[in-house]
Amino acid sequence: MIITVFPKRLHDNPYQVRLARNPEKFAELKTSIDEHGVLEKPIARKDPKDQTVYQLAFGHGRRDAWAAVRPNLPMEVDVRILTDRQMFDYSWIENHDREDLSPIEEALLLQKESVEFGLTQTQLAEKHKKLKDQGAISNKLALLHLPDPVRMMVHRRELSERHARKLIPFAKISPKDTEKTAKEIRELEPDGWKTPEDLIDELYEKHAKPINFKSSWSSEKNFLTWPCKPIKTDPDKRIKGAPDEIPPCKGCSFLREHDKSSYCFRPACLQTKKNLHQATERKAHPVNKEPAKPAPKERVVVDHSEEYMAAAKRLIKAAAPAFVESIPKTNLDFLGLALVQGRSYDADISPAKWKKSSTKEKRKLMAQFLVYLGVDHHRWNAKPPKGTERQLLQLAKLAHVCLPKDWNVAPAVAPKKSASGKGKRK
Numbered sequence: 124m125i126i127t128v129f130p131k132r133l134h135d136n137p138y139q140v141r142l143a144r145n146p147e148k149f150a151e152l153k154t155s156i157d158e159h160g161v162l163e164k165p166i167a168r169k170d171p172k173d174q175t176v177y178q179l180a181f182g183h184g185r186r187d188a189w190a191a192v193r194p195n196l197p198m199e200v201d202v203r204i205l206t207d208r209q210m211f212d213y214s215w216i217e218n219h220d221r222e223d224l225s226p227i228e229e230a231l232l233l234q235k236e237s238v239e240f241g242l243t244q245t246q247l248a249e250k251h252k253k254l255k256d257q258g259a260i261s262n263k264l265a266l267l268h269l270p271d272p273v274r275m276m277v278h279r280r281e282l283s284e285r286h287a288r289k290l291i292p293f294a295k296i297s298p299k300d301t302e303k304t305a306k307e308i309r310e311l312e313p314d315g316w317k318t319p320e321d322l323i324d325e326l327y328e329k330h331a332k333p334i335n336f337k338s339s340w341s342s343e344k345n346f347l348t349w350p351c352k353p354i355k356t357d358p359d360k361r362i363k364g365a366p367d368e369i370p371p372c373k374g375c376s377f378l379r380e381h382d383k384s385s386y387c388f389r390p391a392c393l394q395t396k397k398n399l400h401q402a403t404e405r406k407a408h409p410v411n412k413e414p415a416k417p418a419p420k421e422r423v424v425v426d427h428s429e430e431y432m433a434a435a436k437r438l439i440k441a442a443a444p445a446f447v448e449s450i451p452k453t454n455l456d457f458l459g460l461a462l463v464q465g466r467s468y469d470a471d472i473s474p475a476k477w478k479k480s481s482t483k484e485k486r487k488l489m490a491q492f493l494v495y496l497g498v499d500h501h502r503w504n505a506k507p508p509k510g511t512e513r514q515l516l517q518l519a520k521l522a523h524v525c526l527p528k529d530w531n532v533a534p535a536v537a538p539k540k541s542a543s544g545k546g547k548r549k
Contacts (some may be wrong), residue, residue, distance in 0.1 A: 124201070124202045125199055125200070125201055125202075126199070126200055126202055127163065127197040127198065127199055127200070128167075128177060128197055128198065128200050129197045129198075130186050130187075130189055130190040130194075130197075130198060131190075132175070132176045133165070133167060133176075133177050133178075133179050133186050134170060134176055134178050134179065135178070135179060135183060136178060136179050136180060136181065136183070136210055136213065136214045137178065137207075137210065138210055138211045138232070138233040138235055138236075138239070139183065139214055139226060140214075140224070140228050140232045140235065141183070141224075142182065143278070143372065144187075148184075149184060149187070149188065149362055152184055152185065152188045153188045153191055153192055156185065156188045156189055156192050156193075156194045157383070161185055161189060161198060161199065163182075163185075164182075164199050164200060164201045165179055165181065165182025165183075165186060165198075165199045165200050165201065166179070166180040166181060166182060166202075166203060166205075166213065167179045167180060167182075167202050167203075167204040168180065168202065168203055168204065168210070169202065170395060172344075177200065177202065178210070180203075180205055180209070180210055180213035181213045181216065181217035182200075182217075183215065183217070185198075186198070199271065207240075208240065208323070211235070211236060211239070211240070214232070214435075215232060215236075225277065225278045225279075226266055226277055226278070226284045226287070227266060227274050227275075227277050227278040228264065228278065229263055230264055230266045230267050231267070232264045233260060233263055233264060234264060234267060235245055237264075240496050244257045244260040244261055245257045247260045248260050250503075258387070262288055264380070265288065265291050266284070266287060266288070266291070268291055268294050268295070269287060269290065269291060269301070270293050270294060270298040270301055270302050271303060272302050272305070273287065273290065273294075273302055273305045276305055276306075276309060280475070281309050282305055282308060283329065285307070286305075286308055286319050286323070289323050289381075290304060290305060290323070290326075292331075292379050292388060293326055293330055296330050296388060297323060297330060300326060300329070300330070301326075303327075304322050304323065304326055304395075307322050308322055315514040316416055323381075324382070324445075327386055330388065331379065331381075331386035331387060331388050332386065332390045332393055333384055333385070333386055334346065334347070334384075334385040334386065334387055334393065335373065335384070335385075336397065336400070338401070338404060340402060340404050340407070341400070343385065346372070346400060347371065347372040347373045347378075348371055348372075348373050349371060349400060350369070350371060351371070353369060353370045353371075354369045354370035354399060355367065355368050356368065356369060356395060361395065362391045362394055364389070364390070364391030364392075364394050364450060365389075365392050365394075365395040366389075366392055367389040369392060369395055369396045369399060372385070372387065372393075372396070377389040377392070417461055422492065442492050443490040444487075446490075447486045447487075447489045447490045448486065448487070448535065449494055450486075452482060455486070455489070456485075457483065476488070482526050
């Protein structure tokens, strides 16, 4: 039903949350109404409490522009029968879809919808797809916990929503410091040496304690979930400010994640929990005061007999050529010089001769050097064959090569004498 009503009898939508109007757009609207009139009539309903006045569903800007341009004339309004739910939906459409709300206005609108219609954050997220998920709804509503001066900065877009959310944990602890930091962030120069993150870090250093709990038995992850159930504290031993019961950190409202670290905003509780946790772990993992004595090392008997030396030499001679062939050419010079350096008293493996030799000759010299190294029993720390195997393994690791499969054959042993007196291999 279209009726004519004076603007003063048109009251705001009870779900209207607009805190301020864009002056430039309002001036354009007044000019349009002055020239062409109201092209789209506002929608309203009768006020449930006072039937002589009306509540606008939407069209607040057109009403105010009409009152400014033609103050003494009534305007046409489309009056309908509308429910509270429909009034809210019209308010959302007018504010959110036609002109973006500020983060604070959007939070107020969501809060009103939640309170008036009993919707959970999950239900709000399902209804308002633009806000993606329940976490986005929670972040919006959390902005309302900021001090009023900080909220106005966010509303006027002098402080970004991202930085405002990082100040929320400090709103109850120290509103003054929160407001001070917000002003400092607003006044920062774009190319200054300080960033908003630096100022927020300073707040964490002042008001929060990093958890960083590590011991020989536990880790920070385990500490955050301990204990499974709250532990009652002794009133006589309780730190001032600590609660009657110590809850697990995970899920606690005083726990915050910042810069990949966990912070506690109730230091007395954190210190009490650390004391309890350490005492529990000491009982579960008692520390031995007297460390166990190391077992005595077995004495190694080195056999320097001629038979054993001959067996070691045969082992080296069998393995050395194949091992040398497996050394890459690119590593041969470097490895060879490193091995023969300082052994110039042996004419066959002197550095000078090494540099003048061809690749084939170098491999031959390398094999001779391995044999020489293998029979030098003064360099062994165990029995000759085992010591030789260890030296070859170290050399292979240095050369980045794989030893042939048959290099580490069973250590040769001294031959047994037959009845005729001639040696036979077992």
